[in-house]
Amino acid sequence: MIERKEKQHVMWVAEGEGDAGRGFGFTGAHFHDNWANDNFRKATLNAIAWIAGLEVPEGGVPSETPDQEELKANQDYENKK
Numbered sequence: 001m002i003e004r005k006e007k008q009h010v011m012w013v014a015e016g017e018g019d020a021g022r023g024f025g026f027t028g029a030h031f032h033d034n035w036a037n038d039n040f041r042k043a044t045l046n047a048i049a050w051i052a053g054l055e056v057p058e059g060g061v062p063s064e065t066p067d068q069e070e071l072k073a074n075q076d077y078e079n080k081k
Contacts (some may be wrong), residue, residue: 022051032075050073
């Protein structure tokens with residue numbers, strides 16, 4: 001548990017044998033503003049590319065940092081702030 005300072009898993013991957021496929025689990029999208037974090041976004045994009053069987057670029061999948069207007073435009077619910 002967090003209060004006992006135990007390590008927590010927030011991301012995991014699995015790869016089956018042969019044509020069994022690949023999977024990716026992730027608990028990090030609780031806060032929409034996290035998408036403005038370049039490392040957060042890159043890890044997610046890298047995982048998606050890996051699942052799709054694409055080669056992940058050495059520096060990771062590039063993407064531009066969204067600004068606050070872009071983040072607000074992509075909310076799944078009305079922003080009450």
